[in-house]
Amino acid sequence: MWRGSDPSAERQAKRHAPTVAGLCDRFLEEYVDQHCKPTTARDYHSVIRRFIRPKLGPIPIAEVTRADVVTFHHGLRETPYQANRAPAMLSKLFNLAEDWGLRQPGSNPARRIKKFREEEKKRYLSDAEQIQLGKVLAEALEDGTETVYVVSALLLIYTGCRLSEILTLRWDYVTSHHLELPDSKTGRRRIPLPREA
Incomplete structure (x- = not known):
């Protein structure tokens, strides 16, 4: 007896297939919470909430194509920094989907997405601006309009932290000439402490 496909069963299976939204949930619960630092976890939560869920969330994991990811990436082109980070995160998601048996091995549709060019934005305070900022913060501390914590923002300028x-x-990270950070974003770090700091 010839056995054809069962369209009803296929529709049902498709309706109950795990979606990208479900993959995001599992990624956040089983991967991010265990393996990422708090700032990285916060970034991942934000990218998923703002970009991935709204655009790709309802699509079954196994059906996401490279064209879907390229379209998603192109849709973020006005914000190149975000546009480049979101597909990189999608690639990590789909690698895990392969590890978890939710996609075929080697089928990651977010691999090798060509990045948009990013303009590097760096702005440093001039010496005069640093002096003025120091004066304003010292006055704010003296008159009580700001706390010592706000004034400690100068440490950001003096150390580049x-x-x-x-x-x-x-305090145990502070030596007479350095900050010895045991676990910064880039790992162990030694930062020179200028006299002003």
Whole structure:
């Protein structure tokens, strides 16, 4: 007896297939919470909430194509920085989907997406601006309009540290000439402490 495909069963299976939204949930619960630092986890949550879920969330994981990812990437072209980070994160998601048996091995549709050019934005305070900022913060501390924590923003300027590194700084990380950060975003880090800091 000839056995043809069962269109009803195929439709049902398709309706219950795991979606990209479900993959995102599993990624956040089983991967991000265990393997990522808090700032990276926050970035991943944001990219998923703002970009991936709205555009790709309802699509079954196994049906996402390279064309879908290219279209998704192109749709973010006005914000090149975000546009380049989202497909990189999608690639990580689809690698895990392969590991978890939700896609065929080697089928990651987000591999080798050509990145948009990013303009590097760097702006440094001039010496005069640094002096003026120091005066304003010292006055704010003296008259009580700001706390010592806000004024410690000068440490960001003097050390070049990330905000999270300053906010989590402990006295035992401070030596007479350096900050010895045991676990910064880039790993162990030694930062020179200028006299002003």
